[in-house]
Amino acid sequence: MASEIIGRIANRHVARCLSKIEQVHELPALCAEAVRQEMHYCAEDVVEAINKYGECEDDDTRGNR
16 A cells, blocks of 8 residues: 555656656656656655654654754
8 A cells, every 4th residue: 555655656756857857858768767767766665664664753753854
């Protein structure tokens, strides 16, 4: 379930990033695909970290990172 949600989030952000880039500069297909792949690798890493570590007990919830 978490992997599906994170995958959808990754897809959304890929689309937003590529749309903004393409407003300024036409991006070659190879570059766009590289961005997509890297975002999905990032999403997989997030899912893995959540499964391995769960939520951090000492997580700072004040928004200061």
